[in-house]
Structure formats: C-alpha cells, structure tokens
Amino acid sequence: PFVVTDNCIKCKYTDCVEVCPVDCFHEGPNFLVIDPDECIDCTLCEPECPANAIYAEDDVPAGQEGYVALNADLAKDWPVITTRKDPLPDAAEWDGKPDKLPHLER
Ligand code: SF4
Ligand code: F3S
Numbered sequence: 348p349f350v351v352t353d354n355c356i357k358c359k360y361t362d363c364v365e366v367c368p369v370d371c372f373h374e375g376p377n378f379l380v381i382d383p384d385e386c387i388d389c390t391l392c393e394p395e396c397p398a399n400a401i402y403a404e405d406d407v408p409a410g411q412e413g414y415v416a417l418n419a420d421l422a423k424d425w426p427v428i429t430t431r432k433d434p435l436p437d438a439a440e441w442d443g444k445p446d447k448l449p450h451l452e453r
Pocket of ligand 1: 348349366367368369370371372381385386387388389390391392393
C-alpha cells in the first residue's frame with residue numbers, strides 16, 4: 348500500500364483524496380492516513396500531494412518507517428475523507444519542515 352508520511356502533518360492539503368478510487372484516506376485533525384487494507388496501489392495519489400508526503404510502502408524515506416504502522420493504526424480510528432477541503436491555515440509555512448511527528452494531533 349501507499350503511506351502518508353511526515354510532511355503531511357500541519358499541511359493537510361487534501362488534494363490526494365479526490366483521486367483515490369477506493370476512498371481509503373482517513374482524516375485526523377492535522378494529518379491524513381491511508382488504510383493499507385483498502386489501498387489497491389493504483390499510484391494516483393502520489394503525484395497529487397503538493398507536499399510530496401505520499402510514498403509506496405517500500406519507498407518510505409529513511410527514518411520515516413514508523414509511518415507505515417501509524418497509517419494502519421490511525422486509519423482504524425479516523426473517518427474517511429473523500430472531498431478536498433482548504434489546507435490548514437499555516438500549511439505553506441509548515442511545508443518542508445522536518446520531523447513534524449511531535450505536532451501530530453490525534
Ligand atoms: Fe488510493 Fe491509489 Fe493512493 Fe492507494 S495508491 S491510497 S488506492 S489513490
Ligand atoms: Fe497530506 Fe498531501 Fe494529502 S499534504 S492531505 S497527503 S495532499
């Protein structure tokens with residue numbers, strides 16, 4: 348499956364959700380995750396993310412491997428999102444900042 352990684356946090360552009368054919372994005376307060384049990388590896392979401400936060404599981408950047416399990420866990424708790432909405436207010440400011448995990452809201 349594909350995985351949402353660190354740079355989505357505090358940006359949440361949501362362009363990704365519009366293209367997913369199986370509606371497997373789930374939304375939290377300041378991050379999105381992909382349900383690995385639903386993702387069919389279509390690859391459509393990856394180029395849609397302005398923050399380049401989406402990777403195939405095998406291509407997750409070094410140091411971000413924990414996001415694989417995090418996507419699986421949070422997908423169980425968070426509701427599905429299928430319609431794009433405005434990014435978070437400070438998205439441009441946070442885009443590209445490293446190590447945002449401490450800012451993840453659940
Ligand atoms: Fe959805 Fe395809 Fe992205 Fe998987 S790879 S989350 S199926 S758009
Ligand atoms: Fe996050 Fe990128 Fe989607 S910032 S909400 S993974 S478009």
